[in-house]
Amino acid sequence: MVVWEATRAFRFAGTADAAAAELHARPGELTTNEAIAMIDHLEPFAGALLGITGGDPLEREDLELIVTRARIRELRVILALAATPRVTVHRLRKLRNLAGDAEVALRLDGATPEAHDALRGFPGAYRRTLDIIQAARNVGFPVRIITTISHKNVAELDAMAEIVAMTGASLWSVTFLAPFGRGNAAEMLNAVEHEQVLVRLANLWGRVPFRISVASSPAFARVMTQTGHPADIPLDTASDGRGFMFISSTGDVRPSRVLPIVGNVRQDSPVTLYRTAPLFRALRDRERLGGRCGRCEFREGCGGSRSSAYVFAGDPLAEDPTCTWQPALVA
Numbered sequence: 001m002v003v004w005e006a007t008r009a010f011r012f013a014g015t016a017d018a019a020a021a022e023l024h025a026r027p028g029e030l031t032t033n034e035a036i037a038m039i040d041h042l043e044p045f046a047g048a049l050l051g052i053t054g055g056d057p058l059e060r061e062d063l064e065l066i067v068t069r070a071r072i073r074e075l076r077v078i079l080a081l082a083a084t085p086r087v088t089v090h091r092l093r094k095l096r097n098l099a100g101d102a103e104v105a106l107r108l109d110g111a112t113p114e115a116h117d118a119l120r121g122f123p124g125a126y127r128r129t130l131d132i133i134q135a136a137r138n139v140g141f142p143v144r145i146i147t148t149i150s151h152k153n154v155a156e157l158d159a160m161a162e163i164v165a166m167t168g169a170s171l172w173s174v175t176f177l178a179p180f181g182r183g184n185a186a187e188m189l190n191a192v193e194h195e196q197v198l199v200r201l202a203n204l205w206g207r208v209p210f211r212i213s214v215a216s217s218p219a220f221a222r223v224m225t226q227t228g229h230p231a232d233i234p235l236d237t238a239s240d241g242r243g244f245m246f247i248s249s250t251g252d253v254r255p256s257r258v259l260p261i262v263g264n265v266r267q268d269s270p271v272t273l274y275r276t277a278p279l280f281r282a283l284r285d286r287e288r289l290g291g292r293c294g295r296c297e298f299r300e301g302c303g304g305s306r307s308s309a310y311v312f313a314g315d316p317l318a319e320d321p322t323c324t325w326q327p328a329l330v331a
Ligand code: SF4
Pocket: 218, 219, 222, 292, 293, 294, 296, 297, 298, 299, 302, 303, 304, 305, 319, 320, 323, 324, 325, 327
């Protein structure tokens, strides 16, 4: 999966919905020609997912052109929409016609209008999000819902699962508030609470009409095994630098949104960076993992969150501090 931050521009910049966003595109964002060239360079990844995010990707007037190019290059687009007035039925229909089997993604961070609006930072966000989900489904888009869990909404986990089911979404992508972007240390779950959420999500698997992805926490694979799920369940196993890369609005390439920059698409092919940059290669080498991750019996399928290791320990190969597991094997 390649996640491309198409622009930082966002109509409601300054709200919690866009902590890293700005009212206007920042200087140096990829031009139309540069974005098209980047998509062309991704051709060897035909069949991969291309997540187009922001800011608000609909702030780019050339989005339709870029989505069309991605389709030509056989990338499967996921459009991460922001609940702004930029989303219209007309534009959704146009994108749907151009993008073929694309999906859209919307954020839902609370089970009630009050809870969601407070977290997103502007009134009406909840109602507008549900309206956009319905409109997207009406024009034929499969919808995935993204939720960031923190102390502010962890008690609403089951209620949010019910809403995800009610919307008809095909996938619920759950992440955890982390100490970057809008992360606030007091609102973050500790490792034990993190584990409890993973267990609750594992227990929901198969009892809800949507798939669950916890891509930011590879330990979900371990928890699924330990809660009795078969090993062949199709989990989302891409992790930082291992099936996943991030490209910023100015073209910087990283193994994840927070891991160090390894190059820029203006000078380098993102595919070459993914395959050959020392950091990407190190992140895929399980022999180089440190601490508990390095001697863990689950390290092949899990490997821990490299972003969390980097943010908390300053070392992308250190053990994942958000995981409570004590490995049985000795190196
Ligand atoms: S110790 Fe590391 S590799 Fe093992 S389950 Fe936890 S995060 Fe995964």
